[in-house]
Amino acid sequence: MKNIFLFAILIISTTAFSQNFFSVEKLKEHNTYLASDSLKGRKPGTAEDMLAAKYIRNEFKKYGLSLLGEEGFQYFDVQIGLQFDEESFVKIGKYEAKSKLEYIPFAFTANNDISAKAVFVGYGFDINDDDLKWNDYKDINVTGKWVIVLNGSPENNRHGTYGAYESVRSKVMNAEKYGAEGVIIVSGPNYDADDKLTDLKYSQGLQRTKIPVIQMKRELVDKIIKGSKLTTANLETEINSNLKPKSFETKQVVSAYIKVEYIELPTQNVVAILKTDNPEYADRYIVIGAHYDHLGFGGKGSGSRMPDTVAIHNGADDNASGVSSLLVLAKEFANCKTKPKRNIVFIAFGAEEMGLLGSKYFLDNPLIDIKKITVMLNIDMVGRLKDNGNNLAIIGTGTATEFEEILDNLKPNYNFKFSYNKSGYGGSDHASFYSKEIPVLFFNSGSESEYHTPFDDTELIDFEEQSQITDLVYKLAINFANREKDFTYQNTGTENNQKMTFKVTLGIMPSYSDSGNTGLKVDGVSKDGTADKAGILKNDIIVELDGTKITNIYDYMEVLKRLKSGQKTTVKVNRNNEVKTLDVHF
Secondary structure (H helix, E strand, O other): HHHHHHHHHHHHHHHHHHHHOOHHHHHHHHHHHOOOHHHHHOOOOOOOHHHHHHHHHHHHHOOOOOOOEEEEEEEEEEEEEEEEEOEEEEOOOEOOOOOOOOEEOOOOOOOOOEEEEHHHHHHHHEEEEOOEEEEOOOOOOOOOOOEEEOOOOOOOOOOOOOOHHHHHHHHHHHHHHOOOEEEEEOOOOOOOOOOOOOOOOOOOOOOOOOOOEEOOOHHHHHHHHHHOOOHHHHHHHHHHHHHHOEEEEEEEEEEEEOOOOOOOOEEEEEEEEEEOOOOOHHHOEEEEEEEEEOOOOOOOOOOOOOOOOEOOOOOEEEEEEEEEHHHHHHHHOOOOOOOOOOOOEEEEEEOOOOOOHHOOOOOOOOOOOOOEEEEEEEOOOOOOHHHHHOOOEEEEOOEEEHHHHHHHHHHOOOOOOEEEEOOOOOOOOHHHHHHHHOOEEEEEEOOOOOOOOOOOOHHHHHHHHHHHHHHHOOOOHHHHOOOOOOOOOOOOOOOOOHHHHOOOOOEEEEOOOOOOOOOEEEEEOOOOHHHHHHOOOOOEEEEEEEOOOOOHHHHHHHHHOOOOHHHHHHHHHHEEEEEEEEEOOO
């Protein structure tokens, strides 16, 4: 009752202020700098990324906040690309193949030195469905050998009969299962008449296979199988016509040294704190965060919606808008005559666009006791409210039982609509906190046609509307910081888009961090979902699904996409170094 009364006073006392909201000039000033061409899109690991971080750190320092980490910076490394070691080689007998012209490794290849005979295994299938059976490994021993595998399938249709089995990852899993030492992928003319080698390109969250995987040109593979008087082209034609496995051992030894290294650069979170002088709540925190990184010059693999255009992606809405709100909030709280009961931590996260890396790093390497965080408020893209029907998405409203009532009481103060979403997950930094069972609220005015393009510029931002959103976050933060009791956390489930990609969903929040090929860690379990009913727990490590070994998230997705609704199977999890077998019913 006392909390409700205090909150009512808060609303009344700030109603007059709420008509003025926050300084439009300051919001625009911060956005103009952060989204300027001079910062070149704030790509993690670049000099301009550091300039943005220093700007934010210096603002925190100017306000009189206490800096955490190393003078306000919390450093971590990000992978930005791949480098193919020049000492790598492939030899067929005495013939040394030409790197990047006749062969190229896949980005996810393991690094190794191999000399072994090669075995042709058709499409490399191991399918045992009720309505489809095909095993290219049935009558041949590939242990300790290279396997040569055709790209694609007899249909070459992702959505066709073989769609769930034709990815290179799926074929490598089969090769590993049968003891192969390495995989050679080759494209028949039906799959690719031009016989192009794949690009060695880096993608976020890349995880390696356990064995080397390379692609070879048809002419090079034909050198390996020449003793059979066959060619890649007529083997593809025969298999596609007969729809039957065709595997045989070649007499040729293939020697190779494959080494692909990650290119890493440092980036950083920017962290400051307004410390309370209330001893009763001195160990309690609320976190207000916004990511400051963006896509740099865009290009392939960057996340740009115009991947063929190389140009500065300024990211004025995504997320210079959120950072500018974070900065004016930090200043407002720093100027408060009476400090809030709880500590307020302000974080500008790095590398959000690369997979929430900054927020995950902060939680795995905390600068405060994360178990004492009452709530996390995340501001990401709040500059285009009118372009999205004057509708503010407030995500995470179900993560604490008290949230919606508090928000409902604030609605009359604003001229925009509140759109609630109970889920604590989503593609921004609040999801990292929710996975640690911390209540979260995420504020987002919606995306627009300029999202993740070079056209997301400052002149498109509506700073009047943004100042209202910033004021809403301010009022909530005051209430949250001065509460007598912590919030009542709720698990809202995953509400992810697995069902859009797969026929079934297990109902987990998988970890996207590098597992070291030891399994797939479960970051969260959807309440009453398939995993929950099977007894899978948060922090379990999935090591087998449907009889297939799981070493990382890619293995998991390959198995998941071939499972069907109503199917019963088993999952093995490593829980506290003990493997448990659980029954699953999709």
